[in-house]
Amino acid sequence: MSTYPVDIKTANITTADTHTVFNGPARVLGCSFTVPTNVAVGTITFLDDSSTIWVINTPATNTTDHKEPKFHNVLLPGTGIKANTSLKVTNAVVTHTNVDLVQGQAEYIFYRATGDGTSATTVGGTTDTSTYGLSDITQCAYRTNKGTTSEADTAMSKIDRSDYAGTANKLTQSTPSQFWVQRFIDKVTLTIYPTPNSTAASNFLHIYFTKRIQDAGVYTNATDVPYRFVPCMTAGLAFYLAQKFAPQRTQELKLLYEDELARALKEDGSASSTYITPKTYYPAYT
Numbered sequence: 001m002s003t004y005p006v007d008i009k010t011a012n013i014t015t016a017d018t019h020t021v022f023n024g025p026a027r028v029l030g031c032s033f034t035v036p037t038n039v040a041v042g043t044i045t046f047l048d049d050s051s052t053i054w055v056i057n058t059p060a061t062n063t064t065d066h067k068e069p070k071f072h073n074v075l076l077p078g079t080g081i082k083a084n085t086s087l088k089v090t091n092a093v094v095t096h097t098n099v100d101l102v103q104g105q106a107e108y109i110f111y112r113a114t115g116d117g118t119s120a121t122t123v124g125g126t127t128d129t130s131t132y133g134l135s136d137i138t139q140c141a142y143r144t145n146k147g148t149t150s151e152a153d154t155a156m157s158k159i160d161r162s163d164y165a166g167t168a169n170k171l172t173q174s175t176p177s178q179f180w181v182q183r184f185i186d187k188v189t190l191t192i193y194p195t196p197n198s199t200a201a202s203n204f205l206h207i208y209f210t211k212r213i214q215d216a217g218v219y220t221n222a223t224d225v226p227y228r229f230v231p232c233m234t235a236g237l238a239f240y241l242a243q244k245f246a247p248q249r250t251q252e253l254k255l256l257y258e259d260e261l262a263r264a265l266k267e268d269g270s271a272s273s274t275y276i277t278p279k280t281y282y283p284a285y286t
Helices: 161-165 227-245 247-268
Strands: 018-022 026-028 030-035 042-048 051-058 070-075 081-083 087-093 096-100 107-111 134-144 152-155 157-159 178-183 187-193 204-211
Touching (some): 030 042, 042 081, 134 157, 134 178, 161 178, 187 204, 227 247
Parallel strands (some): 157 178
Antiparallel strands (some): 018 087, 026 081, 030 070, 042 051, 042 087, 096 204, 134 152, 178 187
16 A cells, blocks of 8 residues: 555656656656667666766667567665655667778778768768767677678777787788777777678678767857766866966865766766675585
8 A cells, every 4th residue: 555645646758858757856666668679778867956866777779689679667665766856857878870891991080070071981881970079989899790680799899009009910800809999189090900801781880989078159059068967067167267266265166076077977887787706615624
């Protein structure tokens, strides 16, 4: 029997944005969501106004193992999680795209703006305009046999400059297993090793990437910053301005900025399960 003194309400959210579920104190009791086929990993974030109170990490899906949308239902124990000010929900998907491969080619370039050059083509022979402004490539997989029952992804390891420099023959052709990212002022380069041994249209790279913040424009533009970094951005601006206009508050604002940065980076990470296996010890008897 329910012991809640108020009505239990529901909300249906279908777009990737921040939505106000209830403008006032409320409790989250659970969440039901559907993950479509062929999407990247994502998040569903519950907020008490602008403070995160619960995050659900949604899985990536493909058209081979997930031919139908997957329904999930999560119920919180007890009285759930309380939002003291207002209950908001944000759902978002990590940006990703596919990149055409050229046999024997190791380097693929992604420019910051259309005026800087033409970026590497995505599957289909055209450039995905969403890659302009790309600032880093976080994950990469070699995908084979797309559109067939044997479609498969092979995860690639991200390496640094020293690791890549240590490879003997950088033009070796085989299945790509490692990638190295270099970030310049006007572009980002993706270098893979070994180089591709095939240019088949069904084989390509599937990359996950982050983008640079949009340049400042008119005051009516929405800030091109994830909501979780807005307090960090404003605290950082206050800290830098204080160095010139209020030096006596510099240390105080620096601590606030560092706290907000740590909080934003924590919320930006992906939660994963932790497994602890105790070591079994059997003493020897003689």
